[in-house]
Amino acid sequence: MGSTFVGMPAFPEAARGALADSQLRRNMAHATGTIREKRARVVAEVPGWEELRLTGAAVKDAALLDLGRHLVDLESALRANGAVVHWARDAAEACAIVASVAHDHDAEEVVKVKSMATQEIGLNEALAADGIAAWETDLAELIVQLGDDLPSHILVPAIHRNRAEIREIFLRRMAEAGRPAPADLTDDPAALAEAAREHLREKFLRAKVAVSGANFAVAETGTLVVVESEGNGRMCLTLPEVLVSVVGIEKVVPTWQDLAPMLQLLPRSSTGERMNPYTSTWSGVTPGDGPQEVHVVLLDNGRTRALADEVGRQALRCIRCSACLNVCPVYERVGGHAYGSVYPGPIGAILNPLMRGPGSNEQVDSLPYASSLCGACFEVCPVRIDIPEVLVDLRAQVVDAHRGDRVPKPEALAMRATAYAFTDARRLSAGERISGLAGRLLDSVSRTTLPGGRRGSSWLPGPFTAWTSARDLPNPPRESFRAWWRRTGGGRR
Amino acid sequence: MRVALMVTCINDAMYPETGRAVVTLLRRLGVEVDFPAAQTCCAQPMVNTGYLDEAVPVVRTFVDAFAGYDAVVTPSGSCAASVRHQHALVARRSGDADLGAAVAEVAPRVHELSEFLVDVLGVTDVGAYFPHRVTLHPTCHSLRMLGVGDRPRRLLEAVRGLTLAELPAATECCGFGGTFAVKNADTSVAMGADKARHVRETGAEVLVAGDSSCLMHIGGLLSRQRSGVRTMHLAEVLAATEDA
Numbered sequence: 001m002g003s004t005f006v007g008m009p010a011f012p013e014a015a016r017g018a019l020a021d022s023q024l025r026r027n028m029a030h031a032t033g034t035i036r037e038k039r040a041r042v043v044a045e046v047p048g049w050e051e052l053r054l055t056g057a058a059v060k061d062a063a064l065l066d067l068g069r070h071l072v073d074l075e076s077a078l079r080a081n082g083a084v085v086h087w088a089r090d091a092a093e094a095c096a097i098v099a100s101v102a103h104d105h106d107a108e109e110v111v112k113v114k115s116m117a118t119q120e121i122g123l124n125e126a127l128a129a130d131g132i133a134a135w136e137t138d139l140a141e142l143i144v145q146l147g148d149d150l151p152s153h154i155l156v157p158a159i160h161r162n163r164a165e166i167r168e169i170f171l172r173r174m175a176e177a178g179r180p181a182p183a184d185l186t187d188d189p190a191a192l193a194e195a196a197r198e199h200l201r202e203k204f205l206r207a208k209v210a211v212s213g214a215n216f217a218v219a220e221t222g223t224l225v226v227v228e229s230e231g232n233g234r235m236c237l238t239l240p241e242v243l244v245s246v247v248g249i250e251k252v253v254p255t256w257q258d259l260a261p262m263l264q265l266l267p268r269s270s271t272g273e274r275m276n277p278y279t280s281t282w283s284g285v286t287p288g289d290g291p292q293e294v295h296v297v298l299l300d301n302g303r304t305r306a307l308a309d310e311v312g313r314q315a316l317r318c319i320r321c322s323a324c325l326n327v328c329p330v331y332e333r334v335g336g337h338a339y340g341s342v343y344p345g346p347i348g349a350i351l352n353p354l355m356r357g358p359g360s361n362e363q364v365d366s367l368p369y370a371s372s373l374c375g376a377c378f379e380v381c382p383v384r385i386d387i388p389e390v391l392v393d394l395r396a397q398v399v400d401a402h403r404g405d406r407v408p409k410p411e412a413l414a415m416r417a418t419a420y421a422f423t424d425a426r427r428l429s430a431g432e433r434i435s436g437l438a439g440r441l442l443d444s445v446s447r448t449t450l451p452g453g454r455r456g457s458s459w460l461p462g463p464f465t466a467w468t469s470a471r472d473l474p475n476p477p478r479e480s481f482r483a484w485w486r487r488t489g490g491g492r493r
Numbered sequence: 494m495r496v497a498l499m500v501t502c503i504n505d506a507m508y509p510e511t512g513r514a515v516v517t518l519l520r521r522l523g524v525e526v527d528f529p530a531a532q533t534c535c536a537q538p539m540v541n542t543g544y545l546d547e548a549v550p551v552v553r554t555f556v557d558a559f560a561g562y563d564a565v566v567t568p569s570g571s572c573a574a575s576v577r578h579q580h581a582l583v584a585r586r587s588g589d590a591d592l593g594a595a596v597a598e599v600a601p602r603v604h605e606l607s608e609f610l611v612d613v614l615g616v617t618d619v620g621a622y623f624p625h626r627v628t629l630h631p632t633c634h635s636l637r638m639l640g641v642g643d644r645p646r647r648l649l650e651a652v653r654g655l656t657l658a659e660l661p662a663a664t665e666c667c668g669f670g671g672t673f674a675v676k677n678a679d680t681s682v683a684m685g686a687d688k689a690r691h692v693r694e695t696g697a698e699v700l701v702a703g704d705s706s707c708l709m710h711i712g713g714l715l716s717r718q719r720s721g722v723r724t725m726h727l728a729e730v731l732a733a734t735e736d737a
């Protein structure tokens with residue numbers, strides 16, 4: 001089991017496919033709309049929300065400003081607490097470390113706490129290739145895993161599925177992964193949850209090794225923190241003998257005190273709850289309680305690249321709440337798969353190019369353009385990541401990476417021509433005389449009249465087809481504003 | 494006070510009636526605007542598509558055209574936001590300190606029309622008469638980059654004869670997004686189709702907004718759908734009186 005995003009087409013093409021799926025659009029509109037309203041409600045009841053956002057951003061910025069020192073502090077504190085610390089430059093190194101820990105304990109399976117970092121590195125697929133089964137225990141991740149599907153949301157990875165589809169997946173696939181779903185399973189949410197609970201319980205009790213990520217890593221105390229809603233995380237973090245946590249290096253916060261604003265910002269922004277149901281913290285090994293062997297894999301995998309980006313480094317403040325996804329009008333319509341990454345939506349549109357580098361891959365380069373720059377994401381981000389600003393900067397990086405191309409793209413030629421016309425008003429004026437003539441011509445051939453009486457066109461050739469395929473366009477007026485001003489002295493003659 | 498009209502390239506070339514409406518409206522309120530003939534575009538199409546080098550000479554043309562005015566008024570939230578938030582970025586890219594200084598001088602004087610009316614002139618009742626049922630799309634850059642808040646709404650509420658219908662999900666983007674409208678045409682149209690549906694649900698005769706670009710997009714869909722709903726710029730509604 002397991003699918004990957006490898007080979008996904010660029011965003012516009014992937015989006016076209018997704019937009020044709022009317023069931024998906026209904027599921028997404030319903031789900032994002034519900035979470036959006038819940039978030040808005042619980043955020044509105046916090047009097048100093050804006051101050052809290054500023055504090056959250058400041059905490060993460062302080063950590064990132066001196067990341068090297070905080071990471072070394074984290075490493076020493078973890079070691080002092082009896083944990084084994086590993087450093088992984090990339091996905092392959094991180095996966096190899098986890099696999100070797102599992103092999104050391106002759107484990108043929110591991111149970112997993114929902115973790116973006118392990119999805120990012122393709123851990124489940126890497127472990128499978130090594131003969132180790134990795135079981136997702138978060139309900140939505142289980143749905144994705146059993147369905148041979150891909151996650152489409154950071155927090156709610158099966159957001160694109162409705163409950164009838166989930167029932168189908170459970171009935172069809174649970175048996176080959178362990179305890180089967182009851183034959184009389186209905187699509188009642190409580191019944192679906194109960195089937196998952198029964199299925200997972202035997203896995204929690206059997207597994208010797210658990211794998212997790214972490215929402216935060218406190219440098220001063222060597223404490224990892226996992227925030228979750230279902231209790232599956234608590235099971236994984238306490239029952240197995242061995243725990244391996246894969247933690248992105250940007251998860252570090254300097255002090256225990258720093259958790260205070262983050263733990264207020266995260267649940268309200270993500271699930272729209274005042275407090276999340278389960279917050280687990282552990283600092284290395286506690287003799288006689290919980291896992292007796294604790295490993296922490298500190299993962300770079302492009303994060304230092306993002307940190308070196310002056311405008312984009314703010315993206316490393318991200319606490320994976322998904323508020324930007326839920327509010328994004330683009331994400332709501334196309335869903336998460338179109339972004340071709342475990343990090344979809346507005347944050348994915350900046351994180352992927354920042355971590356992987358623009359200019360090398362057409363799919364990655366299409367992501368900064370997957371936004372209308374409406375700014376709704378920035379408005380809701382609990383750590384004030386100015387996503388539109390980063391998107392525009394990344395667009396410039398994509399363009400710059402192609403400046404040396406021997407054959408420039410049509411878009412580059414069009415932009416150069418437009419800039420040439422806009423550099424001198426006389427050139428623009430000449431262009432408007434030509435468009436005025438084109439308008440006369442179009443008026444004589446087109447049969448479209450826009451509401452209000454203006455003549456327009458429903459079909460235009462060449463590059464205009466992308467517009468007129470679904471939208472009418474008014475024909476250019478015979479006289480531009482500047483020509484009118486010149487002729488009438490600003491309407492005084 | 495020397496006031497310049499920044500008409501914007503889209504109004505200049507496609508919607509001259511919007512520029513004429515601003516002139517009429519401001520003249521009625523006792524403000525004679527200049528139209529600096531050297532103006533072209535705010536450079537947003539280049540900046541937002543990633544062509545920063547190409548934007549540099551356009552920004553230079555902009556600051557040259559508008560240097561020396563006490564205030565610049567423009568019937569576009571998006572173009573005002575581009576000047577106020579992005580020109581400094583383009584100047585930095587150019588490495589030209591003089592351009593940076595010129596931008597710092599001109600950019601803060603640029604006001605979107607509703608800001609200029611409410612904040613600079615201190616009026617909300619501009620003496621307009623428009624006996625129609627309208628709905629207002631508040632436009633993203635006006636709302637989120639400029640923070641114009643309810644200024645356009647207050648201006649419309651003071652128009653005699655006008656009935657303002659609430660637009661469902663008003664603050665959601667219409668999907669225009671500049672070159673997004675053609676680079677991601679399918680997504681853009683999907684967003685616009687929902688906006689157009691909400692507009693039709695209001696039963697309004699006219700959709701009003703402070704940005705011609707959004708109106709070109711939503712209006713193009715409303716026209717294709719044979720909805721009968723026409724689009725008008727805020728300036729046109731505010732310029733209308735019993736006489737005209």
